[in-house]
Amino acid sequence: MPYPNVPANTEPPTELQDHVVSTIGALLSQYAPCPRDLTVAVVITEDFAAAVEDAWRISGVDFGLFDSTRPGGTVHGKSISLNDDRTEWRTIIDSHWWCADTTSAERRISLLAHELFHPRLERLRIEAGSVEHLAGKVDTPAKGARWSVRNALDEFRCDLAANSVLGALFTVETDQGRRPLPIGLLGLKDGTSYLGAVADVFDEILPEWKHVLSARQSVDPARTSLIARKTGGLLTALGHAEAEARSLGMPGVFAIPELADHALAALLRVPWVQICEAYDHHQGWDDIHLKDSAIADVGQQALLNLWQNLRIL
Numbered sequence: 001m002p003y004p005n006v007p008a009n010t011e012p013p014t015e016l017q018d019h020v021v022s023t024i025g026a027l028l029s030q031y032a033p034c035p036r037d038l039t040v041a042v043v044i045t046e047d048f049a050a051a052v053e054d055a056w057r058i059s060g061v062d063f064g065l066f067d068s069t070r071p072g073g074t075v076h077g078k079s080i081s082l083n084d085d086r087t088e089w090r091t092i093i094d095s096h097w098w099c100a101d102t103t104s105a106e107r108r109i110s111l112l113a114h115e116l117f118h119p120r121l122e123r124l125r126i127e128a129g130s131v132e133h134l135a136g137k138v139d140t141p142a143k144g145a146r147w148s149v150r151n152a153l154d155e156f157r158c159d160l161a162a163n164s165v166l167g168a169l170f171t172v173e174t175d176q177g178r179r180p181l182p183i184g185l186l187g188l189k190d191g192t193s194y195l196g197a198v199a200d201v202f203d204e205i206l207p208e209w210k211h212v213l214s215a216r217q218s219v220d221p222a223r224t225s226l227i228a229r230k231t232g233g234l235l236t237a238l239g240h241a242e243a244e245a246r247s248l249g250m251p252g253v254f255a256i257p258e259l260a261d262h263a264l265a266a267l268l269r270v271p272w273v274q275i276c277e278a279y280d281h282h283q284g285w286d287d288i289h290l291k292d293s294a295i296a297d298v299g300q301q302a303l304l305n306l307w308q309n310l311r312i313l
């Protein structure tokens with residue numbers, strides 16, 4: 001299999017870049033059904049934040065200023081739908097990262113595959129009949145829980161899709177001969193592994209959760225809403241780490257030794273395993289809207305239980 005030559009100089013888009021995008025698109029179409037009606041423009045830009053905020057403006061959402069930091073990593077690409085039925089998308093990539101000598105071709109391909117799968121996933125759901133995106137404001141803990149679960153699993157699924165593209169284009173030498181390059185190994189090689197970062201993410205958040213757990217009176221709503229939102233970020237990091245773990249043949253993210261005795265793992269392992277089991281049970285692309293809804297039911301209950309254990313509900 002030839003290695004794709006990802007161009008370093010990418011503004012304006014080159015034919016080679018178009019070729020890379022279409023190669024990834026073809027591989028993604030082997031991995032999952034291709035939506036009927038979907039257009040994605042790939043933009044590689046010097047002003048990443050401004051381009052993201054501009055796309056948000058077009059799509060009519062107000063998320064304020066874009067922050068590329070996430071628990072466990074930094075975002076270098078973002079896919080944003082421009083219209084309500086999610087047929088038009090912009091995939092925006094930070095050119096400083098894309099063109100950097102430290103960014104490998106494998107990492108570029110992986111990021112692009114991940115980002116290009118977001119629009120596909122969203123459209124597949126809507127074409128299957130989902131009306132979830134029309135549900136309106138996320139104004140209750142239950143709705144927040146559902147969105148947190150869905151967002152985390154979307155990251156997980158997009159990483160698995162990227163893993164399949166990576167494995168089709170790149171190989172690695174192992175004791176058993178050459179094997180498809182797994183996304184988990186890529187992360188360990190270039191130091192951007194979520195699996196390697198998840199214990200630090202847990203360490204960072206632990207004092208705040210301990211504070212809530214030890215509070216004598218009920219905690220104020222602004223604080224609980226922040227914790228609920230941070231649960232979403234935490235789950236998203238777990239989603240990435242879970243994909244990396246599985247790509248390496250591990251049973252899941254909580255199999256890593258760093259989490260074995262972690263105080264936060266004692267709280268998060270059960271809900272996360274419940275969410276993953278629901279996902280495993282409802283795998284597949286047919287009727288994905290119904291499957292996602294069933295997974296969200298399980299995830300909602302798992303997170304509400306978690307928040308009750310934290311006494312923030």
Ligand SMILES: [Zn+2]
Pocket residue numbers: 114115118154155158
């Ligand atoms: Zn993503």
